[in-house]
Amino acid sequence: MTDFDTFTDLLNPDMCVVTAGAGGERAGCLVGFASQCSMRPVRFVVWLSKVNRTHEVACAAEFLAVHLLTPKQFALAELFGGETGDRVDKFARARWTEGHGGAVVLRDAAAWFVGRIEQRIDAGDHVGFVLDPVRSGAQGEPDGRPLLRLVDALTIEPGHPVD
DSSP states (O other), X not given: OOHHHHHHTTOOOBOEEXXXXXXXXXXXXXXXXXXXXXXXXXXXXXXXETTSHHHHHHHHOSEEEXXXXXXXXXXXXXXXXXXXXXXXXXXGGSOEEEXXXXXXXXXXXXXXXXXXXXXXXXXXXXXXXXXXXXXXXESSSOOOOOOOBHHHHTTOOOSSOOO
16 A cells, blocks of 8 residues: 555545437446536536546547436446446436437436536546536435445446456
């Protein structure tokens, strides 16, 4: 274990599902690397693994959708984190609709936004997709529900290995 592992082991980030649609294909994955990265202009970045099919579809997309889940939506997190789109049509097992710019929006997410891809940043085994939010929605009013966090998703066996 490195000193940096000691640091990162203390983190417990929100998990989200990122979906992409391009060229008649859809893909989506569970993501733990995501954050607002600018206030003016508002920007949000999601980091997608290069070995993930979602990365491949996202590279051809103009818009991505980012979805927040609660622990009660674990089955949705497990579907998008534990299955690979190389073998399974995840969207056949999820309620979704086509959103702004052809983005794929999951209907059962606690909250979501669609963002135009403004920049792609290669950072090693992940690529950061910097998004300009253009549409958003939520299931009802915010009620203080906790979001699905890394600790909630640790039992999900990844659909793709990290390397």
